[in-house]
Amino acid sequence: MRLTLSVVLVGILGSAMSSSYADEADIAFSKELSECSAYYDIASSTLSKMNVPQMQNIAEKLSRSKIAAFTLAEKYQTAEKVQQQVEAAKKQQMALLPDDKSLMGLMEKYRQSCQSYLTQPEQRLSYWQMATM
DSSP states (O other): OHHHHHHHHHHHHHHHHHHHHHHHHHHHHHHHHHHHHHHHHHHHHHHHHTTOHHHHHHHHHHHHHHHHHHHHHTTTSOHHHHHHHHHHHHHHHHHHOSSTTOOHHHHHHHHHHHHHHHHOHHHHHHHHHHHTO
């Protein structure tokens, strides 16, 4: 009886711990996706304001990527939490811009990684699952 109880408790604790790791991974990945959504929003808005016809297609593509990042983040956290994270990330990113037309710093930091997160989300989530074990 005692051995059975110990085995059951170990099983329950093990499940709780792995669930905790998954939650940490979900939160970390959702935060990154929220940062990407903020980046795409800033970039899209900035390019749209330039009134350069060649940039409008890029601005539209970035706007679609903003929505895709937000939607993917919602798989791991509530829409309300994601929105809060996006707003916080947007404030932080805007503070890093030297002016409202210079995106180079943000592009260097987010362009490749965000593109990768959207095209290979399972790979990044797996990274976070391993990193939070």
